[in-house]
Amino acid sequence: MLRIPCPHCGARDEVEFTYRGDATVARPAPDAGTDAFHDYLYLRRNPRGWQVEWWQHHGGCRAFLKVLRHTVTHEVRGVVTATGALEAPQA
Amino acid sequence: MARYSGLRVLTEGLRGNSGWKPAWRKAAPRPSYDVIVVGGGGHGLATAFYLASVHGITNVAVVERGLVGQGNTGRNTTIVRSNYLFPENNHFYEHALKLWEGLEQSLNYNVMMSQRGVINLFHNDAQRNAALRRGNSMRLNGIDAELLDRDGVKAMCPIVDLDNGRYPVMGGLLQRRGGTARHDAVAWGFAHAADARGVDIIEHCEVTGMIVEGGAIQGLRTTRGEIRAPKVGLAVAGSTSTLTAMAGFDVPIETHLLQAFVSEGLKPLIDCVVTFGAGHFYVSQSDKGGLVFGGGLDGYPSYGQRGTLPTAEHVYAAGVSMIPALGRLRGLRSWAGVMDMTPDGSPYICKTPVRGLYMTAGWCYGGFKATPGSGWCHAWTIAKDAPHRLNAAHTLDRFREGRMLDERGNGPFFWAQ
Numbered sequence: 001m002l003r004i005p006c007p008h009c010g011a012r013d014e015v016e017f018t019y020r021g022d023a024t025v026a027r028p029a030p031d032a033g034t035d036a037f038h039d040y041l042y043l044r045r046n047p048r049g050w051q052v053e054w055w056q057h058h059g060g061c062r063a064f065l066k067v068l069r070h071t072v073t074h075e076v077r078g079v080v081t082a083t084g085a086l087e088a089p090q091a
Numbered sequence: 092m093a094r095y096s097g098l099r100v101l102t103e104g105l106r107g108n109s110g111w112k113p114a115w116r117k118a119a120p121r122p123s124y125d126v127i128v129v130g131g132g133g134h135g136l137a138t139a140f141y142l143a144s145v146h147g148i149t150n151v152a153v154v155e156r157g158l159v160g161q162g163n164t165g166r167n168t169t170i171v172r173s174n175y176l177f178p179e180n181n182h183f184y185e186h187a188l189k190l191w192e193g194l195e196q197s198l199n200y201n202v203m204m205s206q207r208g209v210i211n212l213f214h215n216d217a218q219r220n221a222a223l224r225r226g227n228s229m230r231l232n233g234i235d236a237e238l239l240d241r242d243g244v245k246a247m248c249p250i251v252d253l254d255n256g257r258y259p260v261m262g263g264l265l266q267r268r269g270g271t272a273r274h275d276a277v278a279w280g281f282a283h284a285a286d287a288r289g290v291d292i293i294e295h296c297e298v299t300g301m302i303v304e305g306g307a308i309q310g311l312r313t314t315r316g317e318i319r320a321p322k323v324g325l326a327v328a329g330s331t332s333t334l335t336a337m338a339g340f341d342v343p344i345e346t347h348l349l350q351a352f353v354s355e356g357l358k359p360l361i362d363c364v365v366t367f368g369a370g371h372f373y374v375s376q377s378d379k380g381g382l383v384f385g386g387g388l389d390g391y392p393s394y395g396q397r398g399t400l401p402t403a404e405h406v407y408a409a410g411v412s413m414i415p416a417l418g419r420l421r422g423l424r425s426w427a428g429v430m431d432m433t434p435d436g437s438p439y440i441c442k443t444p445v446r447g448l449y450m451t452a453g454w455c456y457g458g459f460k461a462t463p464g465s466g467w468c469h470a471w472t473i474a475k476d477a478p479h480r481l482n483a484a485h486t487l488d489r490f491r492e493g494r495m496l497d498e499r500g501n502g503p504f505f506w507a508q
Contacts (some may be wrong), residue, residue, distance in 0.1 A: 001399050015401045019391035019506055022345075034491070040344040041503050042434050042490045044408035048394045071346070072394045 016059030131155025137466020187464025200280030329429030369394025
């Protein structure tokens, strides 16, 4: 069971949020070529550990947020707005 | 090793059951093999069994981090079926189902295969049309499918609430040859039969690194030392990304949780497998009497092997909508497995960018029914260094080539498949 501290709404239950993917994946430049777009769309690091991910607070402010979460313990360690900086700790 | 038979059960009974031996040896790793299979679940053990029995490759090791059959093989809802839409998938799953039909004889092990029928309910015109299309696609490819009307569903599974106020049942798509098998026995049976053909099954042996030289696999570093082999097959549902990262490449997989549940034991209540069309819910009854049921993913990546309560609540609610009588039951146990989710919901049985490294992976939450077919095709791909026609489409490159096998049409969202 997750509790995610939304920067706009405060700590809320996970049922108010929807996971929307790995937030470290960046869209390539339009002329980057098909390989770059293939990797962007399909390849994932899928870390066993800390991951920065997109979550949408659909049951609250409806904003997209960046969340730092551990994929084994499910601990949530940081939440920022979509333009904020958030990095996964090394290893 | 003496064969299992009814006569043997009888004679052992008369001798105080003193003659039974362990079903497989506890092997220690040797320095090198022809093939190493990583993962001692159904898919890995099946790979080893078919390498030995079909291709005559017996110098094989199966390395397993924990104990045989305690990953997803022991964490599923035991359903076996081949009711897929696309030819690439329905030919593959039909091959798997045919292997299931003769599995007990080829393994000399009782896997309690029960072809009790699988019904997918539909509740509106659009769902009926989709069921018809899928049934026709199956029949065109030589697979059994029947469209049931309301009365047909009522005759086969009277406990279902046909008059659900919001989602009345219109009918169902039935595959009579579908059913269930005893999941643990599948792992034990493949372990027994592979071991009898000379395969070393090495438990408590975790892979910590891959030895790759010149773009080719040379062996594995494990917690029980280095093991060399020119060919390595991965069958490690949930942990595929972790192992491919050791070999230096990423794959189109995200690891997600799927829960399953068992109720308290009951007298016979449901004698087929039935799935709800208006929510994600599927149920059958085990031979011990408990209802075995499950639903959709928890919705976010996890390697935790434990589910969360909102999803459990959702699954129970869908179950009670389909069969209101379930509301009187108590849940007995629930557990979660970690799934390799792929962008199109279909698996990979293929070669990889590293020469000599193969994988059967990306089974999303449909891996159990594929177990013998997955092992059979994986073994073929390893032995011949080329895919069989049944798994030729199930490659890592299909996205690059625009050949997605997206049965549900959900697009490239791992968590939505």
